[in-house]
Amino acid sequence: MSSLESNGLQIEDLQVSYSNGEPVLGKLNLSLPEFGIYTVLGPSGSGKSTLLRAIAGLLPGYGGKLLFNGRTVHDQHTLVGLVPQNYGLLPWKTVHDNIDIALKIARPGEADKAAREAQIERWLTAMGIAGLSGRYPLSLSGGQQQRVAIARAFAIQPAILLLDEPFSALDAMTREGLQRLFLAGWQEHPATALFVTHDVEEAILLGQRILVMPAGKAGTAEAPELLDNSAVFGMPYEDKRDSAEFMERSRTIRRMMQERWQ
Amino acid sequence: MRQRLRHILRLLLVFLVMNAIWYLIYLLLKHPILPSPGAVYRAMFALDCREVALNVGYSLLRITEGVALALVLGLLIGLLMGRSPFWNRVLDPVVYLTYPIPKIALLPVVMLFFGLGETSKVLMIMLILLFQIIISVRDGIKAIPESTYDVLTSIGAGSVQKFWNVTLPGALSVILSTIRISLGTAISVLFFTEIYGTEHGMGFFIMDAWLRLDYSEMYAGILLFSFVGFVLFLLVDLLDYKFMKWRKVD
Numbered sequence: 001m002s003s004l005e006s007n008g009l010q011i012e013d014l015q016v017s018y019s020n021g022e023p024v025l026g027k028l029n030l031s032l033p034e035f036g037i038y039t040v041l042g043p044s045g046s047g048k049s050t051l052l053r054a055i056a057g058l059l060p061g062y063g064g065k066l067l068f069n070g071r072t073v074h075d076q077h078t079l080v081g082l083v084p085q086n087y088g089l090l091p092w093k094t095v096h097d098n099i100d101i102a103l104k105i106a107r108p109g110e111a112d113k114a115a116r117e118a119q120i121e122r123w124l125t126a127m128g129i130a131g132l133s134g135r136y137p138l139s140l141s142g143g144q145q146q147r148v149a150i151a152r153a154f155a156i157q158p159a160i161l162l163l164d165e166p167f168s169a170l171d172a173m174t175r176e177g178l179q180r181l182f183l184a185g186w187q188e189h190p191a192t193a194l195f196v197t198h199d200v201e202e203a204i205l206l207g208q209r210i211l212v213m214p215a216g217k218a219g220t221a222e223a224p225e226l227l228d229n230s231a232v233f234g235m236p237y238e239d240k241r242d243s244a245e246f247m248e249r250s251r252t253i254r255r256m257m258q259e260r261w262q
Numbered sequence: 263m264r265q266r267l268r269h270i271l272r273l274l275l276v277f278l279v280m281n282a283i284w285y286l287i288y289l290l291l292k293h294p295i296l297p298s299p300g301a302v303y304r305a306m307f308a309l310d311c312r313e314v315a316l317n318v319g320y321s322l323l324r325i326t327e328g329v330a331l332a333l334v335l336g337l338l339i340g341l342l343m344g345r346s347p348f349w350n351r352v353l354d355p356v357v358y359l360t361y362p363i364p365k366i367a368l369l370p371v372v373m374l375f376f377g378l379g380e381t382s383k384v385l386m387i388m389l390i391l392l393f394q395i396i397i398s399v400r401d402g403i404k405a406i407p408e409s410t411y412d413v414l415t416s417i418g419a420g421s422v423q424k425f426w427n428v429t430l431p432g433a434l435s436v437i438l439s440t441i442r443i444s445l446g447t448a449i450s451v452l453f454f455t456e457i458y459g460t461e462h463g464m465g466f467f468i469m470d471a472w473l474r475l476d477y478s479e480m481y482a483g484i485l486l487f488s489f490v491g492f493v494l495f496l497l498v499d500l501l502d503y504k505f506m507k508w509r510k511v512d
Binding site: 057058081082084086090091093101102105136138139158162 | 409410412413414415416417418419423427428431432434505507508509510
């Protein structure tokens with residue numbers, strides 16, 4: 001992996017403000033090597049979601065630079081996949097069509113119908129929802145909808161994958177199942193993933209590195225902390241929670257949260 | 263399937279009850295201004311098929327043209343107002359001031375400007391529907407949560423792709439409801455416009471029978487006109503069934 005880490009997501013002096021000039025996020029400097037899962041922890045108002053929205057191209061008025069492999073993120077060379085908290089599915093399209101339209105838009109003219117169908121089938125099967133292809137989102141449970149959203153995000157084969165508290169509305173069992181599916185999906189398509197969560201356990205279970213945002217408006221106080229979590233990340237999912245490394249990492253982060261967020 | 267059959271049976275039952283009430287009133291009145299249902303149905307089946315088709319065809323054509331024109335303009339203006347705060351600020355006072363004007367009162371003005379021919383008839387239907395469609399499209403579009411666009415925006419969707427995949431389907435439910443409500447008004451206006459300057463259309467047919475004191479034929483015309491309205495309602499229901507399947511949760 002280390003040979004690939006020379007490239008990745010470069011965030012330089014990123015600043016986002018409300019229309020009245022009040023800063024929401026800024027100035028943020030970060031360098032995130034390619035092909036990693038970065039879980040983002042932070043208190044409310046620390047700018048976690050704003051960071052994701054800026055990278056997703058939803059806040060075009062941001063200041064500073066967002067580069068991926070040396071190129072501005074929002075040019076046509078970098079594909080960004082987004083999994084929002086509310087799943088972001090179009091309720092008037094079936095599961096199949098939700099993924100199909102994303103493929104058509106994200107990769108115009110690149111894949112013919114047969115290739116698209118194969119891609120849809122592949123990711124629906126990977127997420128264990130191949131049988132739901134013809135269903136509409138409103139007829140699915142929250143967990144099923146989130147599986148569709150993750151399948152859609154992976155299906156477009158993004159360079160950057162952004163997940164904004166995707167499992168926060170789900171019960172513990174469903175959440176655990178989806179965490180496993182997400183990790184399995186990422187193994188198949190290792191994008192540079194930023195995973196925002198408010199759950200310390202989830203951050204440790206999923207992240208290769210953990211980005212701890214400072215309290216208040218990021219950048220106005222301290223710089224965010226990037227913690228290495230590769231020891232836990234490399235373990236099989238089922239062993240993680242009981243490992244000494246997990247406990248240690250959990251203690252460190254909670255201590256850090258107490259010191260920095262209060 | 264069974265549900266649909268039950269629905270058809272219910273409609274049939276209501277139709278029979280309405281005819282029974284009509285027959286009762288006929289028995290009570292015993293006056294030539296209200297013929298019996300039997301006499302009216304006999305008059306209806308005695309009508310020349312070509313003449314009926316021509317009159318129904320003219321009415322349908324006018325209403326289709328009026329609705330289509332109102333839909334195209336209403337969608338464009340409603341979309342502009344729903345998606346652009348600037349255009350909403352500019353156009354909102356215009357709509358606010360002109361909406362309360364009773365459009366049917368503009369009939370003489372439209373006739374003066376566009377004559378007694380087809381143009382004034384189609385324009386009147388369009389005018390009646392336009393404002394309701396503008397307002398419902400605008401409100402329907404505004405009701406779509408901004409976050410619905412996020413995933414498509416993040417993968418680089420353009421305005422046209424967002425319109426076809428989010429804006430239009432998101433507002434379609436409100437648009438169909440507005441068309442359903444407005445159709446009744448549009449059919450009434452069509453009747454008024456077919457009283458003048460034409461020798462075709464259901465409005466003309468009914469008024470012509472009335473002038474000839476042929477009440478059975480007049481009622482037959484009213485029934486046929488109602489049937490045209492019913493078919494249009496069914497058409498909107500069909501569109502609703504086709505495009506709104508996603509609302510029905512299993």
